[in-house]
Amino acid sequence: MSRALIVVIAIVAIIGIAGMWVVGIYNGMITMSENVDAQWAVVESKLQRRYDLIPNLVNSVKGIMTQEQEVFKNIADARAKLAGASTTTEEVNASSELEGALSRLLVVMENYPELRSVESVNNLMDELAGTENRISVERDRYNMAVKEYNSSIKRFPRNLLAGMLGFADKPYFEATEGAETAPEVQL
Numbered sequence: 001m002s003r004a005l006i007v008v009i010a011i012v013a014i015i016g017i018a019g020m021w022v023v024g025i026y027n028g029m030i031t032m033s034e035n036v037d038a039q040w041a042v043v044e045s046k047l048q049r050r051y052d053l054i055p056n057l058v059n060s061v062k063g064i065m066t067q068e069q070e071v072f073k074n075i076a077d078a079r080a081k082l083a084g085a086s087t088t089t090e091e092v093n094a095s096s097e098l099e100g101a102l103s104r105l106l107v108v109m110e111n112y113p114e115l116r117s118v119e120s121v122n123n124l125m126d127e128l129a130g131t132e133n134r135i136s137v138e139r140d141r142y143n144m145a146v147k148e149y150n151s152s153i154k155r156f157p158r159n160l161l162a163g164m165l166g167f168a169d170k171p172y173f174e175a176t177e178g179a180e181t182a183p184e185v186q187l
Contacts (some may be wrong), residue, residue, distance in 0.1 A: 032149040039142040046135040057124040074101040139173045146170045
């Protein structure tokens with residue numbers, strides 16, 4: 001074999017290996033991005049469950065608690081924002097707002113002993129509590145998927161390819177400002 005042919009074969013082999021390496025990195029980033037999107041879909045399904053349960057709970061409680069109209073208005077407004085959210089960030093913000101309104105409702109309900117004796121309210125409260133737990137678990141899983149994805153696209157040498165191929169950070173699901181303080185309800 002001539003020296004030129006050996007050089008050509010070596011160059012083709014190097015280009016082939018580099019190409020396979022780039023394809024492997026790209027496919028890995030696609031897989032992680034899809035994992036984040038799939039986990040967000042699970043979060044959305046749990047949020048939808050909450051969204052569907054709230055009107056039943058509110059209607060069950062509304063007849064007994066006529067003086068707490070502001071709480072019900074806040075819940076309705078937050079549900080409307082969640083229904084109209086078009087981006088992940090908007091959904092996260094609307095969901096956090098809805099959580100705040102629900103927590104105020106729960107605090108108010110604690111102050112109404114006659115509500116606790118109504119079986120339908122108790123059943124709905126149990127359903128809502130279970131849904132909130134599911135949402136919390138799925139949010140944590142979503143944030144873990146985001147962490148894995150974001151870390152991956154920031155590490156060298158993937159960060160070089162990620163920027164060129166249009167991979168960007170995905171947002172974390174974060175608590176809203178003031179969430180660390182329990183809601184205060186005054187009757």
